[in-house]
Amino acid sequence: MLVDDDPLVRSALALMIGGQPDIEVIGEAANGAEGLARCATDRPDVVLMDIRMPVMDGLEATRQLHARPSPPRVIVLTTFDADDYVTGAIAAGADGFVLKDTPPAEIVAAIRRVADGEPMLSPSATASLIRQIRTDNAETSNGSDREAQALARLSSLTEREHEVALAIGRGLSNAEIARELFLSVPTVKAHVGRLFDKLGTTNRVQIAICVHDAGLV
Incomplete structure (x- = not known):
């Protein structure tokens, strides 16, 4: 499932992912609320979720998905790699955090890896998470x-x-x-x-x- 408010991004992702023999794009949504509704009916295994969207952002949508029984895996796919976004995505229950400028082959690999139950963080996201952990440790x-x-x-x-x-x-x-x-x-x-x-x-x-x-x- 592709959840992004930019139709051009959704089209590009659908074209890239749809060409894989083992991955099928079963639905698209333009915001978090629509994504929640589509996930309830289409039941995807993995959701590619943008963060900044109207109506409901990707972090809140991920949080609500994660609270459901047998939720899908969620990869947050965004142009932003700020520390707050990374830690917010992980706290919300995301299984992966990948930047949109990640090479297509690596995005596809991330989908397969997350579908197999393994988390996937881009190198910059991993660095952000470690920085936040160290800061929290020092403060608490x-x-x-x-x-x-x-x-x-x-x-x-x-x-x-x-x-x-x-x-x-x-x-x-x-x-x-x-x-x-x-x-x-x-x-x-x-x-x-x-x-x-x-x-x-x-x-x-x-x-x-x-x-x-x-x-x-």
Whole structure:
């Protein structure tokens, strides 16, 4: 599903994505409210969501989608990479944040990756998120306390789980972790699932934050 108030952007994305053998564009919407309605009827697997739109912006639409049962994956696709937009998108439940000037092949790769359950942040978005995390840490808690707490959480992991957690902290995908650690992708996915349980996290970004808090990446 494409949600963007610019019809030229939607047309360009539809043309680019529609040419992929494994991806189908099933609907378009011109604002967040329309996108919510279309998602309820068309039930897409992935939504490409603009941020700045009339009627309802992309962050609020993402927040409302995320509150629904079995929500679609959401990739925020925007021309802006300000820190507030990145952290706002993640807080709203977005699974990815990609700039509109990202090469087409990378946008397509992001769709596939998010559809497979892995978050996708552009390099600039990742840098913005890390900056915000460090700022929040400095403002809300003693850095050594956060590091000790993160290390304590990670101490419950097996050696292999610890290796997978560090790889996630470095931003590697499941396929990249599998190649680096000489594991199968299903085995990596199983380790990631155990990390969610042991660390009390619900997504890979939270695992990465824990690893960064521990000072291990």
